[in-house]
Amino acid sequence: MTITWLQLTCGRGTDSKSASTFTGKAEDRAWTALQRLHAKLLPQYDGAAWLAQGGFERVSIDVQYRVTKGRQRRTVALIGRLVNVDVSVACPELPDLTVEQLEDVFRPVVLDALAALAEAQGLGPLPPAGQGGGLSAVPLRALIDDPDPYDEEPGDCFVITRVAPDGVNPEVIERYERDLAWLLSGAAQAEVIEAEVSGTAVRWTVRVGR
Incomplete structure (x- = not known):
C-alpha cells in the first residue's frame, strides 16, 4: 500500500461550547474542505523528499476547530517515521462558511503546521513539486523502537x-x-x-x- 507523505484530519475541539455550535452538516463541510485541500496540496510539493531528510515517511496534521478565541495551540510529536502535528484553532464562524471558504480557512493553518515541523526538525522550506530532487535523504526511522512485535x-x-x-x-x-x-x-x-x-x-x- 502506498503511503502518501501528507495526511489531514479535522474535528471538533474540546471546547464545551462546540457541542451546541457545530452541527453535523457544518462538520461534514469542514471534512470535505480539508479533503479537497489535501488533494490540492499533495501534487504541489515534494513532501516525501522533504520529510526523508529527517528519516520521516508521513506527516499527519489534525486540525481541531473550536469556538472560543485565544492563541492557536500546536504540538509536534514524533512516532518513529511518522509525525503528528495537532493544531487547535478558533473558528466560531464555521457553521456559516461554505466548503470553498473553509478551504481558505484551513490552508494557512495546514501550511503553518508544516512550517512548524520544518522549524522543529531543521527540514528547511517545503520544496515545490519538482524541486526536491537535490535534498539529501537518510534511512527511514524505525516504525517501532521495540524489536519485539x-x-x-x-x-x-x-x-x-x-x-x-x-x-x-x-x-x-x-x-x-x-x-x-x-x-x-x-x-x-x-x-x-x-x-x-x-x-x-x-x-x-x-x-x-x-
Missing part, C-alpha cells in the same frame, strides 16, 4: 479489516483509507503499524495507545 503482546493491538468482494484496486484502497482517516483520531492514525492488502480485503493493525 507488538502484536505478540496480548491486548496491545487491534485489527481493522475491510472486505472488497469485487477485488481490491487503487480506488478501493483510497476510499477505505479515507474511511480509516475519518474513523481514527490523528494520534491513532500514527499508531497504524502494519497495512496488508490481499485480493479481496485490506487490513490495518493499530497499536493501542499506552
Whole structure:
C-alpha cells in the first residue's frame, strides 16, 4: 500500500461550547474542505523528499476547530517515521462558511503546521513539486523502537479489516483509507503499524495507545 507523505484530519475541539455550535452538516463541510485541500496540496510539493531528510515517511496534521478565541495551540510529536502535528484553532464562524471558504480557512493553518515541523526538525522550506530532487535523504526511522512485535503482546493491538468482494484496486484502497482517516483520531492514525492488502480485503493493525 502506498503511503502518501501528507495526511489531514479535522474535528471538533474540546471546547464545551462546540457541542451546541457545530452541527453535523457544518462538520461534514469542514471534512470535505480539508479533503479537497489535501488533494490540492499533495501534487504541489515534494513532501516525501522533504520529510526523508529527517528519516520521516508521513506527516499527519489534525486540525481541531473550536469556538472560543485565544492563541492557536500546536504540538509536534514524533512516532518513529511518522509525525503528528495537532493544531487547535478558533473558528466560531464555521457553521456559516461554505466548503470553498473553509478551504481558505484551513490552508494557512495546514501550511503553518508544516512550517512548524520544518522549524522543529531543521527540514528547511517545503520544496515545490519538482524541486526536491537535490535534498539529501537518510534511512527511514524505525516504525517501532521495540524489536519485539507488538502484536505478540496480548491486548496491545487491534485489527481493522475491510472486505472488497469485487477485488481490491487503487480506488478501493483510497476510499477505505479515507474511511480509516475519518474513523481514527490523528494520534491513532500514527499508531497504524502494519497495512496488508490481499485480493479481496485490506487490513490495518493499530497499536493501542499506552
